[in-house]
Amino acid sequence: MPNISNYYVFILPIVVGSIIWVIKFLVFYIRHNFNWNYAVEHGTTYGHMPSAHTGFMASLVTSIGYYSGMNSPAFAVAIALAIIVIDDALRLRIYMGDQGRRLNFIIEQLKIDKKEFPRLKERVGHRKSEVLVGGILGFLLTYFLATVLR
Numbered sequence: 467m468p469n470i471s472n473y474y475v476f477i478l479p480i481v482v483g484s485i486i487w488v489i490k491f492l493v494f495y496i497r498h499n500f501n502w503n504y505a506v507e508h509g510t511t512y513g514h515m516p517s518a519h520t521g522f523m524a525s526l527v528t529s530i531g532y533y534s535g536m537n538s539p540a541f542a543v544a545i546a547l548a549i550i551v552i553d554d555a556l557r558l559r560i561y562m563g564d565q566g567r568r569l570n571f572i573i574e575q576l577k578i579d580k581k582e583f584p585r586l587k588e589r590v591g592h593r594k595s596e597v598l599v600g601g602i603l604g605f606l607l608t609y610f611l612a613t614v615l616r
């Protein structure tokens with residue numbers, strides 16, 4: 467029978483990512499005057515505080531570094547993957563939001579049927595502060611859980 471501690475390297479990022487996602491939802495819910503329906507519809511999408519993608523990746527990097535060592539090939543791969551995911555959250559999705567904003571403006575100006583061309587989401591990326599907080603939470607929660615579960 468395998469020991470569950472052998473899988474902490476992957477279980478911890480899933481747990482931490484889920485915790486950060488719940489924090490993200492609660493922050494969104496509170497910031498929007500405790501409007502449950504609005505929070506469910508809009509607070510479970512991309513963007514907003516903190517970045518769950520970044521938190522998950524920081525957790526994955528931390529758990530691999532903790533359990534496999536910072537000199538392991540897995541740690542190097544996790545760092546490379548984290549850079550790609552965080553860059554996507556910061557830059558690529560910001561450009562997508564800018565394009566959405568411009569297309570929404572054009573649709574409004576041309577009086578195009580909104581059923582055929584529904585409004586695009588304009589906030590799909592993260593601010594630097596959201597990525598920073600997600601990364602810090604991912605690291606701290608993972609390190610805490612890894613030391614407690616040792």
